[in-house]
Amino acid sequence: MxxxxxxxxxxxxxxxxxxxxxxxxxxxxxxxxxxxxxxxxxxxxxxxxxxxxxxxxxxxxxxxxxxxxxxxxxxxxxxxxxxxxxxxxxxxxxxxxxxxxxxxxxxxxxxxxxxxxxxxxxxxxxxxxxxxxxxxxxxxxxxxxxxxxxxxxxxxxxxxxxxxxxxxxxxxxxxxxxxxxxxxxxxxxxxxxxxxxxxxxxxxxxxxxxxxxxxxxxxxxxxxxIYGCDIVGPVVFLPALYSTFIDLINELYRPERRLGRLKEFTYYFAGNYQFGHQLSSGIQGSRSVEEARERAAVFFENNGSPQSCANAATGTKLN
Ligand SMILES: Cc1cc2nc3c(=O)[nH]c(=O)nc-3n(C[C@H](O)[C@H](O)[C@H](O)COP(=O)(O)O)c2cc1C
Known part of the structure; x- marks a missing residue:
């Protein structure tokens, strides 16, 4: 995509x-x-x-x-x-x-x-x-x-x-x-x-x-x-997942190629939260990846783990 x-x-x-x-x-x-x-x-x-x-x-x-x-x-x-x-x-x-x-x-x-x-x-x-x-x-x-x-x-x-x-x-x-x-x-x-x-x-x-x-x-x-694959059920901690995404774009892409990709991803990722539009608009208005990271941290602080993730089966954690 x-x-x-x-x-x-x-x-x-x-x-x-x-x-x-x-x-x-x-x-x-x-x-x-x-x-x-x-x-x-x-x-x-x-x-x-x-x-x-x-x-x-x-x-x-x-x-x-x-x-x-x-x-x-x-x-x-x-x-x-x-x-x-x-x-x-x-x-x-x-x-x-x-x-x-x-x-x-x-x-x-x-x-x-x-x-x-x-x-x-x-x-x-x-x-x-x-x-x-x-x-x-x-x-x-x-x-x-x-x-x-x-x-x-x-x-x-x-x-x-x-x-x-x-x-x-x-x-x-x-x-x-x-x-x-x-x-x-x-x-x-x-x-x-x-x-x-x-x-x-x-x-x-x-x-x-x-x-x-x-x-x-x-x-x-x-x-x-559905397919019965032997995969450990994912335990998802959304702030860690978001932070991993930022680390990866910092590691992989030149500075001018990072923020746009973070904004694109956040637009969808924010769908995990009831008040995700606040996360999304905060990130869309950020002028740097670091500013975005800080704004996201504040959002995560105020919006605990949403239900969808709390329901995930037990297993390894992405961090
Ligand atoms: C932002 C965005 C970018 C997309 N880019 C591509 C693409 O590069 N190649 C492609 O085949 N489909 C692309 N699509 C279409 C999706 O692959 C998919 O066919 C469509 O979103 C319907 O599937 P979904 O309901 O699971 O999203 C894109 C869709 C969106 C929303």
């Missing part, structure tokens, strides 16, 4: 456990070959973040070879093609959801990508501009025929807001059309949501977005409670 699933947050996910595959945020294929992976916050990663899939924003098959060569040099574990982002800034470049609107271009891109990498090749899609079963089926089977190994489906239409209930039942249809694994995405914030989603669509896996940013231990809970 743009501005969010960089190395710092991915390391936190990994420490809690339960993640089958991590992902970078969407990366412009055109910029990848010249990006410096030692200092770019888009590309910095550590051995803790494994396996790691890199997500590409592509508009033309000509961008594929140089971008994939760069990802091979970075030791990517998988490559994902973003075909779902409806944001205008992405669409005007012919990337993201624009590829679902230009299926022939999408096909050329996938064919080229398949030729260029032996790595697992995946695609992330939405349901379409409108509910059109034939068009969606044609698009999904085209992706499979051209060599995509796995499909992640954000079960909303192009213009549907995040507030709308995702249409998980459409993922069940997609599963009937293709033989490759289908991963469900959209609206999973709790273990119960995960259960409901799987019950409705029978997906082969779950992709967490905002829910994981708010509760980075959600993967561990789902892996343990």
């Amino acid at each position: 743009a501005g969010l699933t960089h190395s710092a947050l991915r390391q936190i996910f990994s420490r809690f456990g339960g993640v089958g595959l991590l992902s970078t945020e969407m990366l412009w294929a055109k910029r990848l070959p010249t990006e410096n992976s030692r200092i770019s916050p888009y590309l910095i990663s550590t051995v803790l973040e494994k396996p790691l899939s890199y997500q590409l924003l592509v508009s033309s098959d000509r961008e594929i070879a140089p971008a994939m060569d760069a990802l091979h040099r970075l030791h990517a574990d998988a490559i994902d093609l973003n075909m779902g982002c409806p944001h205008w800034s992405v669409g005007k470049s012919g990337c993201g959801f624009a590829l679902m609107e230009q299926p022939e271009n999408a096909r050329r891109i996938v064919t080229e990508a398949r030729k260029h990498t032996p790595l697992p090749l995946t695609a992330k899609i939405r349901l379409g501009v409108e509910l059109d079963e034939e068009a969606l089926r044609g698009f999904c089977t085209m992706l499979e025929d051209e060599g995509v190994d796995m499909l992640s489906v954000h079960a909303r239409l192009k213009k549907e807001s995040f507030a709308r209930r995702p249409r998980w039942e459409w993922i069940a249809r997609i599963k009937q059309w293709v033989g490759i694994p289908v991963v469900a995405n959209g609206g999973i914030f709790t273990v119960q949501d995960a259960r409901d989603c799987l019950g409705m669509c029978g997906a082969d896996g779950l992709m967490l977005g905002r829910g994981a940013v708010i509760r980075p231990w959600l993967f561990a809970e789902i892996a343990r409670e």
Whole structure:
């Protein structure tokens, strides 16, 4: 997720456990070959973040070879093609959801990508501009025929807001059309949501977005409670988790790249607190990471551990 699933947050996910595959945020294929992976916050990663899939924003098959060569040099574990982002800034470049609107271009891109990498090749899609079963089926089977190994489906239409209930039942249809694994995405914030989603669509896996940013231990809970993984139940102490995030961004990124990422993260993390808007607005108004840290400390002092965390099962503590 743009501005969010960089190395710092991915390391936190990994420490809690339960993640089958991590992902970078969407990366412009055109910029990848010249990006410096030692200092770019888009590309910095550590051995803790494994396996790691890199997500590409592509508009033309000509961008594929140089971008994939760069990802091979970075030791990517998988490559994902973003075909779902409806944001205008992405669409005007012919990337993201624009590829679902230009299926022939999408096909050329996938064919080229398949030729260029032996790595697992995946695609992330939405349901379409409108509910059109034939068009969606044609698009999904085209992706499979051209060599995509796995499909992640954000079960909303192009213009549907995040507030709308995702249409998980459409993922069940997609599963009937293709033989490759289908991963469900959209609206999973709790273990119960995960259960409901799987019950409705029978997906082969779950992709967490905002829910994981708010509760980075959600993967561990789902892996343990639904998939029966042998993972120690996470004990979460939110101030320590927040402090770990700040330590990691300080350690990983150059000073001018830190505060923006802290603000992005806080916007979601604050959702753990009843009065989280106070934390969020305090951090949005901070002029430095240290000022943000101090403001957060005052907030934590006045807002004890919220119920959601007090309920977490016993086990190791993230500190
Ligand atoms: C701030 C933000 C950034 C996002 N960035 C990306 C991205 O880089 N790549 C992508 O495939 N989806 C991106 N998404 C979409 C999410 O991956 C996900 O499909 C969507 O939020 C629905 O899932 P959720 O309800 O679990 O959040 C982003 C969403 C948000 C809110």
